[in-house]
Every structure is written in structure tokens, then in C-alpha cells.
Amino acid sequence: MDRRDLASRLRWWHSHNGRTAEMVAYGEEDEDGEPIFYPIPVVMVVCPTCDGRGTYVNPNIDRHGLSREDFDEDPDFAESYRNREYDVRCDHCMGSNVIPWPTEEEHIKMVEEHIGMIMEWEAEAEAERRMGA
Ligand SMILES: [Zn+2]
Numbered sequence: 001m002d003r004r005d006l007a008s009r010l011r012w013w014h015s016h017n018g019r020t021a022e023m024v025a026y027g028e029e030d031e032d033g034e035p036i037f038y039p040i041p042v043v044m045v046v047c048p049t050c051d052g053r054g055t056y057v058n059p060n061i062d063r064h065g066l067s068r069e070d071f072d073e074d075p076d077f078a079e080s081y082r083n084r085e086y087d088v089r090c091d092h093c094m095g096s097n098v099i100p101w102p103t104e105e106e107h108i109k110m111v112e113e114h115i116g117m118i119m120e121w122e123a124e125a126e127a128e129r130r131m132g133a
Helices: 003-010 068-073 075-082 105-130
Strands: 013-016 020-029 035-046 055-057 087-089 098-102
Touching: 003 105, 013 035, 020 105, 035 105, 068 075, 098 105
Parallel strands: none
Antiparallel strands: 013 020, 020 035, 035 098, 055 087
């Protein structure tokens, strides 16, 4: 699994203003069936997906890794790659280089559980795809 493919789903917040973020609450709805968002205090931290660059190489280019031969056989490609011409906006921080992260222990736990759940779902979905389901 490539973490770039998960980038958009790792956005655990619904919206944020740099000091508070509204957490997406899975499975909880109000009486009208609208999803509930919890505002929690946050600080901004360097985006772990793009390491604060705001961009990354399009995963379709090097998701499965590139070898020396890939570059040797195609010097034009190698040059474009080095010049970061295949970069796309980071889908985790939306190109802003930083993401909100909770400050309170209990919220950190909530967010980590949320992310863990998404990773688990994705791992399962990928295993099923491999088995041809
Ligand atoms: Zn990012």
C-alpha cells in the first residue's frame, strides 16, 4: 500500500482554522441524519505524507518503485523526474505543508483510532483485490 493513495482519507478533520478542527465522527448522526462533527483544539504539524513539501511525485509514476534501468532506458523521463515535473499536490495537507493535530491526549487517541481504522479497511480491501474478489 502506498501512503499517497491514502492521503485524502487520512484527513481526519472536516475543517479547521489552525486552532480548532472539526473531527469527522464516523457512524454518529444527529436527529436529521446529518453527520456530527466534534470541534477539538489542535496545533499545526508538518504533514507526514509529503514531509512538509506540499507536493509529492504522482503515485502513478513510481508507486511500485523505480529502478536504475527505468532511468537509464529513458533519460528524458529521468530528467523530468529529477526536476519534479511529475509532482502533484499533496492530498493529505492539500498542499498547505501542515496538518492539524490534536493537543489533548484523549483526542489524539480518537484520531489515531480513526486513522488505524482506515488503514485496516484499506489493507482488507487490498487483500481482497489481490485474491481477485
Ligand atoms: Zn502533505
